[in-house]
Amino acid sequence: MISRNYILKIIGIFAFFMLLRWMSIKQHNELKIKGVISNATIIGDSFMKGSHIKYYFNDEKYSTPTGLGSSKIQKLVGKQFPIIYLEENEKRNDILIFKSDFDKFNLPYPDSLKWVCDSLKIDKCR
Numbered sequence: 001m002i003s004r005n006y007i008l009k010i011i012g013i014f015a016f017f018m019l020l021r022w023m024s025i026k027q028h029n030e031l032k033i034k035g036v037i038s039n040a041t042i043i044g045d046s047f048m049k050g051s052h053i054k055y056y057f058n059d060e061k062y063s064t065p066t067g068l069g070s071s072k073i074q075k076l077v078g079k080q081f082p083i084i085y086l087e088e089n090e091k092r093n094d095i096l097i098f099k100s101d102f103d104k105f106n107l108p109y110p111d112s113l114k115w116v117c118d119s120l121k122i123d124k125c126r
Contacts, residue, residue, distance in 0.1 A: 031093070031103050035086065035105065038058075039080070039082060040055040040056060040057040040062075040082075042073070042076040042077050042079050043055060043077065044058045044073070044074075051065070051067065052065055057085070072120045074094070075117070081095055083095045083097060084093075084105060
């Protein structure tokens with residue numbers, strides 16, 4: 001028989017993950033509504049629980065997870081890409097490189113970035 005404590009733990013874990021999901025959706029929607037577009041410069045990569053792109057924006061360094069390998073990220077170093085951020089909290093930002101990044105915010109994918117897919121030989125932009 002399943003104990004009451006076990007059921008309460010399962011409910012608690014479920015509630016915790018639902019709260020995290022709700023916060024993620026709320027933050028994304030806030031960026032979508034109040035986001036300001038600027039530019040960020042790719043400065044390198046790192047490997048922390050997966051591959052990350054490191055970028056520089058408004059005198060701060062940031063990092064975001066990516067499925068790209070280090071050799072592909074190195075082809076982007078020194079290049080500028082659009083970034084969407086909140087003016088009241090610049091730490092809340094999302095770099096826009098691939099078509100899927102733009103699609104998340106219902107933004108058109110600029111022709112000026114089509115070189116990325118060709119250079120990296122990936123289908124993510126198409």
